[in-house]
Amino acid sequence: MLQVIELTKQFGGMTAVDRLSFTVGDGEIVGLLGPNGAGKTTTIRCVASLLQPTSGHILLNGHDVSDDPVGAKRALAFVPEVPNPYEMLTVMEHLRFVAAAYGMEEELVHAEEILTRLDLWEKRGDLGASLSKGMRQKLACACAFIHKAQVFCFDEPLIGLDPKGMRELKAMIMERRALGNSVLISTHMLDTAERLCDRVIILKRGQLIAEGTVPELKQRLQSSDATSLEDMFLELTEEPIA
Numbered sequence: 257m258l259q260v261i262e263l264t265k266q267f268g269g270m271t272a273v274d275r276l277s278f279t280v281g282d283g284e285i286v287g288l289l290g291p292n293g294a295g296k297t298t299t300i301r302c303v304a305s306l307l308q309p310t311s312g313h314i315l316l317n318g319h320d321v322s323d324d325p326v327g328a329k330r331a332l333a334f335v336p337e338v339p340n341p342y343e344m345l346t347v348m349e350h351l352r353f354v355a356a357a358y359g360m361e362e363e364l365v366h367a368e369e370i371l372t373r374l375d376l377w378e379k380r381g382d383l384g385a386s387l388s389k390g391m392r393q394k395l396a397c398a399c400a401f402i403h404k405a406q407v408f409c410f411d412e413p414l415i416g417l418d419p420k421g422m423r424e425l426k427a428m429i430m431e432r433r434a435l436g437n438s439v440l441i442s443t444h445m446l447d448t449a450e451r452l453c454d455r456v457i458i459l460k461r462g463q464l465i466a467e468g469t470v471p472e473l474k475q476r477l478q479s480s481d482a483t484s485l486e487d488m489f490l491e492l493t494e495e496p497i498a
C-alpha cells in the first residue's frame with residue numbers, strides 16, 4: 257500500500273505540491289492526472305525519495321520514506337519520466353544490477369520472459385548508450401518488474417512505446433494488480449486511464465481537485481455534459497477566464 261499524507265513540496269517560494277493526501281491500496285491501480293505542471297512528477301519523485309518533501313509523510317507498505325528509507329525503497333519499483341540507462345551496462349547487466357541491489361538474484365529466472373515480452377531479449381547484450389528512446393523506457397520497466405516490489409510508481413510510462421509495447425506493459429501492470437500490488441501511474445492518456453485505472457486523482461496547481469472512480473466522477477458532474485473522462489478532465493481543470 258502507498259499512503260501520501262499531507263504532502264507539500266515547495267521550490268523556493270513556489271508550491272508545486274500542496275497538502276496532497278491519497279492512498280493506493282493493495283491490488284489497486286490509481287491514475288495521477290493533471291495538466292502540465294500540476295505536480296505529478298514532483299509527487300512521484302517525493303515517493304521515490306528523489307526529492308525531500310517540504311512537509312508531510314509518505315509510507316510505502318507502512319515504511320516511512322524519511323524514518324525508514326531502506327524499508328521504503330525495498331517496497332518500491334519506480335520508472336522515471338525520462339529513463340537514463342547506464343551507458344556502459346548492457347540490458348542484461350541492468351537487470352543483474354537491480355536484482356543484486358535488492359538482494360533478489362533468484363528473480364533473474366524471470367529475465368528472459370520479461371525482456372521477451374518487452375521485445376528486448378534480442379538486445380540483452382547491447383549497451384544502454386545504444387538503446388532507442390522507447391527501448392530505454394522498456395528497460396526501465398523491465399528493471400521495475402525484476403524485483404519483488406509491492407508498490408509500483410510509473411511516471412508517464414506509455415509515452416514513446418510502440419503499440420505492442422503499450423499493450424504488453426498494460427498487461428504487465430494488470431498482472432501486478434492481480435498479485436495484490438499497488439500501482440500509481442501518471443498519464444495524459446485519458447482513454448488508457450479510464451480503462452486501466454480503478455481510480456483516478458486529478459491534480460491542479462499541486463492540489464487534489466477530484467478523486468474517485470470514473471463512474472463516481474461522472475455522477476458528481478451529472479448536471480454537466482461530461483460523458484467521458486476527457487470531458488470531465490477538461491471541465492475540472494479549466495482555468496477561469498481572467
Ligand SMILES: Nc1ncnc2c1ncn2[C@@H]1O[C@H](COP(=O)(O)OP(=O)(O)OP(=O)(O)O)[C@@H](O)[C@H]1O
Pocket residue numbers: 267270271272290291292293294295296297298299
Ligand atoms: N527542480 C525544480 N525546481 C523548481 N521548480 C520545479 C522543479 N521541478 C518542478 N518544478 C515546478 O513544479 C511544478 C510541478 O512540476 P511537475 O514536473 O511536478 O509537473 P507535472 O504534473 O509532472 O507536469 P507534466 O505533465 O508537464 O509532466 C511546475 O511548476 C514546475 O515548474
Ligand SMILES: [Mg+2]
Pocket residue numbers: 296297298337
Ligand atoms: Mg511530469
